[in-house]
């Protein structure tokens with residue numbers, strides 16, 4: 001498993017070693033030792049999630065202000081642009097984001113630590129998105145920042161013909177400057 005740095009030191013990319021043979025392929029999709037060494041955390045995951053979305057669906061930017069969730073995210077079919085935004089006010093990278101293409105082909109995983117907002121947009125006809133979380137879903141503490149917040153200025157790398165499709169909740173996302181954030 002390769003561990004690749006990103007522009008935000010706490011956010012890392014895992015690139016598994018894929019063993020292909022006449023039968024198909026094999027790879028380790030999670031290894032606790034590699035994970036804890038790479039992230040310098042002993043995160044324990046308590047929930048596995050799976051969503052399927054069609055092209056242009058954008059989910060985000062989501063976080064839980066209490067019970068913040070670290071998320072280890074990947075795509076098993078299709079392709080997304082995945083985004084992690086640092087929402088820790090005390091961080092030197094507060095308000096900065098990392099965007100990584102994750103696909104069933106590249107099999108990359110992104111570690112989105114607790115304290116980050118998270119979202120993705122689907123660039124393929126559909127995408128199956130899987131992620132492990134370090135805390136449980138807590139809808140009362142769920143918050144959403146608008147994906148197109150002008151201060152965050154995230155480049156979603158959208159093709160010209162693609163206009164994002166959002167849930168009602170995500171369409172009502174708040175401005176970053178007005179959002180509750182972490183200390």
Ligand SMILES: Cc1cn([C@H]2C[C@H](O)[C@@H](COP(=O)(O)OP(=O)(O)O[C@H]3O[C@@H](C)C(=O)[C@@H](O)[C@H]3O)O2)c(=O)[nH]c1=O
Pocket residue numbers: 049051059060062063071118119120137167
């Ligand atoms: C996230 C979640 C949703 N649900 C339910 C609530 C709702 O009825 C339905 C769909 O929920 P949502 O619209 O919030 O799903 P979605 O927009 O896919 O939310 C997810 O987006 C990505 C970007 C994340 O980072 C995740 O943490 C999560 O917030 O599923 C659960 O039961 N457990 C969960 O953990």
